[in-house]
Structures are given as structure tokens and as C-alpha cells.
Amino acid sequence: MTGVCIGIDLGGTFIKFALLDEGMSVRGKFQSPTPAEAGPDGVVEAMISGAKKLLDREGLSGGEVVGVGIGSPGPLDLDAGVVIGIPNIPGFVNIPLRRLVSEGLGAPAVLENDANAAALGEYLCGSGEGTSVMVMLTLGTGIGSGIVIDGRLVRGAHGIGAEVGHTIVEPEGEPCPCGQRGCLERYTSASALGRYARRLIEQDRRDSSLADVLRSKGNLDAADVNEARKAGDDLAAEVWDRAVGYLAVGCVNLARLLDPDLIVFGGGMAKAGGDLMEPLTEQFKRLHWSIAEPKTTLALASLGNDAGLIGAAGAAWKQFGSGESR
Amino acid sequence: MTGVCIGIDLGGTFIKFALLDEGMSVRGKFQSPTPAEAGPDGVVEAMISGAKKLLDREGLSGGEVVGVGIGSPGPLDLDAGVVIGIPNIPGFVNIPLRRLVSEGLGAPAVLENDANAAALGEYLCGSGEGTSVMVMLTLGTGIGSGIVIDGRLVRGAHGIGAEVGHTIVEPEGEPCPCGQRGCLERYTSASALGRYARRLIEQDRRDSSLADVLRSKGNLDAADVNEARKAGDDLAAEVWDRAVGYLAVGCVNLARLLDPDLIVFGGGMAKAGGDLMEPLTEQFKRLHWSIAEPKTTLALASLGNDAGLIGAAGAAWKQFGSGESR
Numbered sequence: 001m002t003g004v005c006i007g008i009d010l011g012g013t014f015i016k017f018a019l020l021d022e023g024m025s026v027r028g029k030f031q032s033p034t035p036a037e038a039g040p041d042g043v044v045e046a047m048i049s050g051a052k053k054l055l056d057r058e059g060l061s062g063g064e065v066v067g068v069g070i071g072s073p074g075p076l077d078l079d080a081g082v083v084i085g086i087p088n089i090p091g092f093v094n095i096p097l098r099r100l101v102s103e104g105l106g107a108p109a110v111l112e113n114d115a116n117a118a119a120l121g122e123y124l125c126g127s128g129e130g131t132s133v134m135v136m137l138t139l140g141t142g143i144g145s146g147i148v149i150d151g152r153l154v155r156g157a158h159g160i161g162a163e164v165g166h167t168i169v170e171p172e173g174e175p176c177p178c179g180q181r182g183c184l185e186r187y188t189s190a191s192a193l194g195r196y197a198r199r200l201i202e203q204d205r206r207d208s209s210l211a212d213v214l215r216s217k218g219n220l221d222a223a224d225v226n227e228a229r230k231a232g233d234d235l236a237a238e239v240w241d242r243a244v245g246y247l248a249v250g251c252v253n254l255a256r257l258l259d260p261d262l263i264v265f266g267g268g269m270a271k272a273g274g275d276l277m278e279p280l281t282e283q284f285k286r287l288h289w290s291i292a293e294p295k296t297t298l299a300l301a302s303l304g305n306d307a308g309l310i311g312a313a314g315a316a317w318k319q320f321g322s323g324e325s326r
Numbered sequence: 327m328t329g330v331c332i333g334i335d336l337g338g339t340f341i342k343f344a345l346l347d348e349g350m351s352v353r354g355k356f357q358s359p360t361p362a363e364a365g366p367d368g369v370v371e372a373m374i375s376g377a378k379k380l381l382d383r384e385g386l387s388g389g390e391v392v393g394v395g396i397g398s399p400g401p402l403d404l405d406a407g408v409v410i411g412i413p414n415i416p417g418f419v420n421i422p423l424r425r426l427v428s429e430g431l432g433a434p435a436v437l438e439n440d441a442n443a444a445a446l447g448e449y450l451c452g453s454g455e456g457t458s459v460m461v462m463l464t465l466g467t468g469i470g471s472g473i474v475i476d477g478r479l480v481r482g483a484h485g486i487g488a489e490v491g492h493t494i495v496e497p498e499g500e501p502c503p504c505g506q507r508g509c510l511e512r513y514t515s516a517s518a519l520g521r522y523a524r525r526l527i528e529q530d531r532r533d534s535s536l537a538d539v540l541r542s543k544g545n546l547d548a549a550d551v552n553e554a555r556k557a558g559d560d561l562a563a564e565v566w567d568r569a570v571g572y573l574a575v576g577c578v579n580l581a582r583l584l585d586p587d588l589i590v591f592g593g594g595m596a597k598a599g600g601d602l603m604e605p606l607t608e609q610f611k612r613l614h615w616s617i618a619e620p621k622t623t624l625a626l627a628s629l630g631n632d633a634g635l636i637g638a639a640g641a642a643w644k645q646f647g648s649g650e651s652r
Contacts, residue, residue, distance in 0.1 A: 157621070158621045171572070
């Protein structure tokens with residue numbers, strides 16, 4: 001089957017576009033600023049016109065478009081193809097995005113949440129190629145996650161599954177805005193580390209080189225903590241190790257429940273690379289059962305910020321392709 | 327398609343047999359003692375002769391057997407159809423059970439672990455009928471568990487998934503024979519409650535009516551604890567509530583990861599019925615996020631000790647049937 005699928009990744013700052021052929025090769029990419037100030041109509045129009053521009057640039061007509069995959073922040077109503085709301089785009093509420101984009105581009109469309117799209121991207125074209133069970137964790141402000149089993153995203157019975165960041169790793173632990181206590185993302189995410197370091201400095205009056213960083217920047221994130229840790233700061237080391245330890249608990253629990261070939265890590269905290277993966281793998285092995293060696297590998301994601309874009313196009317191929325890509 | 331599938335549930339005390347038609351109706355059941363003393367050959371022979379006896383009794387010939395499903399304790403090598411070992415049947419080590427039973431009955435066979443078979447049974451014919459995502463937890467000596475998504479058991483990439491009892495609910499918690507710490511089954515299983523009550527009485531010298539029970543019986547189990555709790559024993563109430571609390575954490579984590587329609591409970595501790603389900607549902611709601619009402623229902627299993635038997639036959643229909651039952 002010839003033709004392409006269009007992937008569109010809707011973010012608060014940029015809208016990204018890519019064309020993928022059925023072999024999952026990227027035929028062209030493009031991005032444009034998200035015109036949040038233009039309201040929902042303007043944003044949808046930018047999605048449609050950007051995709052058309054990319055098709056033109058690559059010398060393709062609309063007739064060659066097999067389908068469109070849209071990755072969007074949520075919450076979403078996946079069955080209805082509706083965006084319930086996007087925190088970073090004011091007014092983008094109850095928008096039937098799947099239908100609007102499909103009509104605008106004259107091709108069938110599928111809507112997917114951005115974390116699921118990223119997981120599918122890594123599974124199809126990134127670190128997860130060739131696996132049968134893969135979990136992706138994006139360690140950003142919170143933890144985005146997606147689970148792929150035998151090529152299919154695990155969405156759950158009501159479309160609210162695969163929320164690894166809201167599994168409880170500390171009973172009666174830190175309160176989470178979701179209403180639970182002790183959620184993994186309260187301990188391990190790009191922002192959780194900075195928040196915890198700040199609390200130790202401000203409330204517990206602990207000494208740390210991070211106090212100066214906090215004064216000058218006004219906040220702290222995982223990168224600040226890792227930098228201070230590498231420069232020998234004890235508090236930073238404690239904060240980093242704690243976050244890694246809880247993440248390792250989350251990984252053991254994924255190994256026990258889903259037995260993945262691979263758990264891949266993306267997002268701000270994963271930019272630490274080996275500084276994350278080495279202690280994480282060590283903690284994972286330590287906490288993991290001893291009746292058998294760990295069979296789950298932990299690795300960095302490889303598609304960077306394009307994972308969601310490629311996964312969105314991949315989702316379209318899965319849904320509208322001839323079957324080879326399913 | 328006419329015909330039947332045979333389900334055989336191999337246990338340490340009994341071997342159970344059932345015939346299921348494709349509509350998942352039981353056409354006959356039968357059980358015989360497990361001749362553990364006769365060694366592996368004798369046990370396999372008893373499985374074959376018992377199945378033949380049941381077919382005879384129901385007036386069926388071997389030609390009407392579409393397939394055989396075998397549920398067995400583990401560990402198993404599912405791909406190879408081999409039982410690696412069964413703790414309660416000495417010498418039952420590295421037995422190619424799938425091939426032996428298939429040859430003995432002249433029909434294709436499938437081997438499934440007993441917890442998965444029980445989950446499939448509840449999904450096909452029990453409390454889980456009509457669900458799309460279901461988890462079953464059998465609260466016995468440990469916790470057996472099975473996960474069904476869209477009619478398929480979740481086995482994982484290496485066949486070691488769906489071990490809910492070995493997810494960590496208390497980081498650096500009680501040591502588990504598996505080598506991990508803080509596994510759910512160390513806190514919540516028919517035996518875990520008795521063990522904890524005993525520790526409080528013997529080591530912590532706590533007062534409880536259970537001290538007398540312990541002296542006369544030599545041990546304690548979940549039923550003892552529940553009975554004492556209902557008679558007003560404070561220590562028993564504390565032990566029961568703690569186990570229920572950890573189980574609720576496990577249920578929240580299943581809700582976040584897999585978003586099941588239903589989690590069903592079987593095994594010794596579930597015999598407490600409403601005494602388990604009422605506080606469990608209450609704790610589940612308390613610990614569950616508040617951004618949306620729980621969509622996962624918690625309920626008792628309905629097939630009792632036959633779940634594994636029926637699930638084994640159901641697994642055979644799924645694998646060897648015409649397709650309607652898949």
C-alpha cells in the first residue's frame with residue numbers, strides 16, 4: 001500500500017507535523033507555533049493548514065493520505081474523539097477535534113492522548129522496536145505513561161488506564177492533586193525532585209548548594225538537583241536517590257504485573273541519561289525478586305520529543321492501514 | 327460447532343474434571359484423589375483415565391473432544407507445555423504435561439497456570455461475564471492472580487506477569503520469600519493475617535482472645551482473625567483492617583494501571599464475604615483519586631473452587647474452538 005499517514009502532535013507551545021509511510025519511515029516533518037491566542041478555531045485551523053503545507057512541500061496530494069493521527073494532551077474522550085480540555089490552551093474545551101481535523105483534511109482521523117502516542121512511537125520506531133510488552137514513562141512535570149502489549153495500547157475498560165504516575169508507592173504518603181496519597185509522580189518527576197529539595201532547604205533548614213540556585217532561579221528542577229549531586233552536594237544526592245528508589249519500586253511493580261521486555265524513560269528527568277539509568281538499574285535489581293534474574297530491561301527513550309508525533313501517525317496506520325502495521 | 331472441551335484442574339489433593347460445550351455450559355463434572363504417591367506417571371495416568379471416565383459417563387466419544395485445557399500449579403513453562411515443578415506433588419518435575427495428556431486423550435491440549443485459569447473461568451462464566459478488563463485475586467496462602475483484557479490473559483513478555491501478590495505496597499517492608507520486601511501477599515492473604523496476629527501476640531505480648539485460639543490450634547488464619555474481630559477483639563480488628571488497607575492499595579494500583587471493570591476476589595480470605603468486601607470497598611473509595619468516582623467494581627468471585635476447572639476448559643475452547651468463544 002502506498003500513501004502516507006499524517007501525525008499531528010498538539011502541544012501548548014508548538015504543533016508538530018510528520019508524514020510517515022507504512023514502513024514507519026518519516027517522509028517529512030514540520031512545526032509551527034500553537035496560536036493559543038486565536039482560540040480553539042484558530043488552533044484547529046493551524047493544525048489543518050500546517051498539515052496541508054507539509055503535504056505540499058513533499059509533493060503529495062490529499063488523496064495519498066491514508067489517515068491522520070492526532071496526539072493531544074488531555075483529558076480526552078477517546079471514543080467520541082473529543083478534547084475535554086487542555087490546561088495550556090485556554091478555551092480549548094469540549095472540542096470534537098477528531099471530526100474537525102478529519103473534515104479539514106478529508107481523511108479519517110484518530111485521536112490519542114500524548115503519553116499513549118509517545119509510547120506507541122517508541123514501540124514502533126524507537127527503543128521499543130521488536131518488543132512484545134513495553135511501558136514508556138515520561139518523567140516531566142508529572143509522569144506520563146503508556147503501555148503497549150502485542151502492538152496494542154492498554155487503555156482500560158473506561159479509557160483511564162496506564163496511569164503509572166498515579167500508582168501508590170507510599171501508602172498514606174504525600175498528598176497528590178488527584179486526591180490520592182503517595183502517588184509515584186509525587187516522588188519521581190522532573191518537578192517532584194525540585195519540590196522535595198526546596199522543602200528540605202526551606203522547611204527543614206538543611207544546608208545545600210541548591211539554596212543559592214533556588215534564590216537566583218526561584219525554583220528547582222531535576223536538572224538542578226543532578227548537577228548539585230555531581231558536584232558533591234549531599235542533600236542533592238539524597239533527593240536524587242530517593243526519587244530513583246521510588247521509581248525503581250514502580251518499575252518492579254510493572255515487572256510483576258505486566259512483565260515487559262522493556263521500560264523506556266523520556267522527559268526532563270531522563271535527560272540525565274546515565275546519571276538516571278545507572279542508579280535506577282541498580283535499585284531495580286536490588287528491589288526485584290531474587291528467585292529469577294530481572295527479565296525486564298530499563299532504557300532511555302530514543303525518539304526524544306518526536307515520539308508522540310511519530311506515535312500519532314503510527315496510530316493512524318494501525319487504524320486505517322492495510323493491516324501490515326497493526 | 328458441536329463437541330466439548332475437557333477441563334482438568336490438577337491440585338495437590340484432587341484432580342477435577344469437567345466437560346464444557348462451546349456455550350460454556352458444564353455438561354458434567356467429576357473429581358478423583360491425586361495419587362501423589364504413585365509418582366508423576368501415576369498422576370498423569372489418573373488425569374487421562376479420569377477424563378475418559380467422565381466422557382464415558384456422559385456418553386461421549388473421544389472424537390467429540392475439541393481440546394483439553396489443563397490448569398496446574400507452577401512454575402510452568404507455558405510455551406513448552408511443561409510443568410517445572412509442583413510443590414505439593416513430590417517428583418513432579420519437568421513433566422511435559424501438555425504433550426502427555428494430549429497423547430493420552432488424542433486431542434490437542436493447552437497448559438495454563440491455575441491462577442490464570444481461575445481468572446479466565448470467572449471471566450467466561452462467573453462474576454466477570456460481560457466485562458472487558460477483569461482482574462481476579464485468590465487470597466489463599468499467597469495471592470494468586472490473573473488479568474484478562476478483551477478476552478485474553480495477560481501473561482507478559484516472558485510468561486511471568488500478572489503477579490499482583492508480588493507488587494510492592496510497602497517500600498522496604500516485610501521480607502518475602504521471593505526476595506523482595508513489602509509484597510502485597512505479605513500483608514493480605516489467608517495466611518498473612520494469621521502470621522501478623524501471631525507476631526503481635528507472641529512478640530509484642532499484646533492481649534487478644536486469639537491467644538487462646540493460637541494455643542489450641544497451633545496457628546491462626548484469616549477466618550480466626552475475622553471471627554475474633556466480630557466478637558469484639560481489638561487486636562483482631564487491627565489485623566483485619568491493616569490487611570484490608572493494603573489490599574485496597576493494590577486495588578487502586580490495578581485501577582490506575584489497567585482500569586478494570588471488575589476486580590474479583592476468591593480464596594480463603596474471600597470466604598469472609600461482606601466482612602471483606604464492605605471495608606475493602608470503603609478503603610478503596612477512600613484511597614482512590616477524587617478527580618473522578620471509581621469506575622472499577624470490587625466483587626466476590628462466583629465459581630468457587632470450580633473457577634480454575636472451568637477456565638481450563640475455556641482456555642481450550644479459546645485455543646481450539648471455531649472462533650466464537652475467543
